[in-house]
Amino acid sequence: MSAEKLILASKSASRRAMLDAAGVEYEAIPADIDERALEDGLTGASPPEIAEALSVAKAAALTRVHPKTLILGSDSLVVVEGKRFDKPTSRENAAEHLRYFSGKTIELHSAAALVRDDVCEWSNADIARLQVRDLSDGFIEHYLEREWPEVGYTVGVFRIEAMGVQLFDAVEGDQFTVLGMPLLPVLGALREHGVLKT
Structure with a gap:
């Protein structure tokens, strides 16, 4: 029996790298949604609720073109104070961020x-807390000289797997959440949906 087909509704290199390393077979097709417009309709929602809603919206955007196919959407957002x-x-x-x-x-x-088919069959949200050290203007300039434009595609202006690790004194939370997707719950859901062997 062939495994369930999976589409990843993302162009995120870190999310693809996580699935690749975990041995998940999928096709990556970026979703084209107006995230800001969607967020405008979520007034009063908590950050995890917004992240989940955006994940669902990204996946749902591909269901019309890919009916009956299981689609994985994912999103991250950053809150500071x-x-x-x-x-x-x-x-x-x-640099301002x-x-x-x-x-x-x-x-x-x-x-x-x-x-x-426009029905959310599973969703999950997780949080990580990253303590940013005191950053000098000199370091910020040096950092962006090395990491721009790649970090321009990330909400926290960092890639933890690259030089971004130098921004922090401490990290609390799951490493996959920091990378942009709660991978262990995702893998569990993929097993339940027949994408992965149990």
Whole structure:
């Protein structure tokens, strides 16, 4: 019996790397949704609720073109002292984010959802807390010289698997959540849905 087909509704290199390393077979097709417009309709929702809603929306966006197919959507968002941060719009904006993060704790919310034919069959959200060390302007400039534009595609302006690890004094939470997807719950759900062997 052949395994259930899976589509990853993402262009995220870190999410693909996680699934690849875990031995998951899938096809990656980025979802095209207006995240900001969707968020505007989620006034009052908590960060994990927003991350889950965006995960579901990304997956659902592909269900019309790929009916009866299981689609995995995932999203991450960053909150620092109650303020939401999106991906930086420019290198200068990235520097502004890093200056704001300096000496504070980043709350990183990562979520994932499995959707088929516009029905969410499973979803999960997790949180990691990353203590940012005091960052000098010199370090921020050096960091962006090395890491831009790659970190421009990330909500926290870092790749933990690269030089971004130098931003932090401590990390509390699951490493996969920090990378952008709660992988262990995802793998459990994929086993339940017949994508992976039990």
